[in-house]
Amino acid sequence: MVHAYVMVKADSVDAESVLEAVLGVGGVTEAHVVAGDFDIIAEVEAEEVYDVLGAAATDIRSIDGVVDTKTYIALE
Numbered sequence: 817m818v819h820a821y822v823m824v825k826a827d828s829v830d831a832e833s834v835l836e837a838v839l840g841v842g843g844v845t846e847a848h849v850v851a852g853d854f855d856i857i858a859e860v861e862a863e864e865v866y867d868v869l870g871a872a873a874t875d876i877r878s879i880d881g882v883v884d885t886k887t888y889i890a891l892e
Contacts, residue, residue: 818867822888843862844858858876
């Protein structure tokens with residue numbers, strides 16, 4: 817099982833609507849609005865690294881209001 821964290825930057829003030837869309841992405845187990853350089857942190861679990869990257873690079877990035885993501889794969 818691959819576990820990763822995806823940091824999401826939104827272009828709008830309404831991070832809650834982006835959060836709801838992120839929570840609907842397959843593999844996302846948790847997501848929270850946070851303060852800092854990014855607006856949302858999502859936890860993703862999948863069988864393969866490619867599934868995690870697909871969720872981040874394709875599914876989350878295609879959500880209206882998402883302008884940037886950073887994905888961090890857990891090594892443990």
